[in-house]
Amino acid sequence: MNLAQIGEEIQSKRVHAGLLQEHVARFAGLSRVTINQLENGTLKDLGYTKLKAVMEVLGLDMETVQPSGLTSALAVAARSISTSYRDVITADMLSTMLRSGVAPEQFQPHLMALLDETPLPVVVKAVAEAATPEVPTKKIMKHLSLWAKEWKVCRTVW
Incomplete structure (x- = not known):
């Protein structure tokens, strides 16, 4: 999963929870612009600690999973x-x-x-x-x- 895909999931969770980008940004200690760029897939990089903070606000975790296409x-x-x-x-x-x-x-x-x-x-x-x-x-x-x-x-x- 790449940062753009994570951003899509974050946006979906945020909208479902009825939160504004501004709310998530404030709760995670980031700017609204950063949240916007993350959700729109235009953010080039976001450190682990910052991404984890955003995900925790929305009840998401960073569980690793095996890609489904690579069985052997x-x-x-x-x-x-x-x-x-x-x-x-x-x-x-x-x-x-x-x-x-x-x-x-x-x-x-x-x-x-x-x-x-x-x-x-x-x-x-x-x-x-x-x-x-x-x-x-x-x-x-x-x-x-x-x-x-x-x-x-x-x-x-x-």
């Missing part, structure tokens, strides 16, 4: 990195490669795509899904880092 990051990542190649990596194959640190030569381009092009939230969740007590996420991240260094990938986060 391993499956999403495997499908994504296989699109441009004849050989297809399955979620199970990707999981095994991540845990073992072994990248068969025919799948190295796929794994480079994972390191360079796959959205980082998908990679992070795929790593978490692949991890086991015997092969924790820290070890898998080390495998990714070694591959990135060996293959000189463009994304510098590794």
